[in-house]
Amino acid sequence: MPKNKIEDLRNHLFATLEALQDKDEPMEVNRAKAIADVANVIVNSAKTEIDFLKVTGRAEGTGFIPEERQIGNKK
Numbered sequence: 001m002p003k004n005k006i007e008d009l010r011n012h013l014f015a016t017l018e019a020l021q022d023k024d025e026p027m028e029v030n031r032a033k034a035i036a037d038v039a040n041v042i043v044n045s046a047k048t049e050i051d052f053l054k055v056t057g058r059a060e061g062t063g064f065i066p067e068e069r070q071i072g073n074k075k
Contacts, residue, residue, distance in 0.1 A: 006065050
């Protein structure tokens with residue numbers, strides 16, 4: 001299973017938004033853009049993985065996006 005998951009990416013992106021809005025020491029826009037660009041590559045990679053799973057009929061991915069095995073099951 002991967003160390004980082006989609007929830008981690010979301011947390012980093014929200015932290016970036018908060019840092020951009022910091023009135024005392026806002027994050028540099030160029031740095032925020034670099035973070036957004038890397039996030040976009042990660043998201044596109046996950047989309048490619050999902051497409052691969054659909055085409056091949058495989059049931060399990062890397063774990064980056066948590067999968068629900070059955071509705072109502074506790075994890």
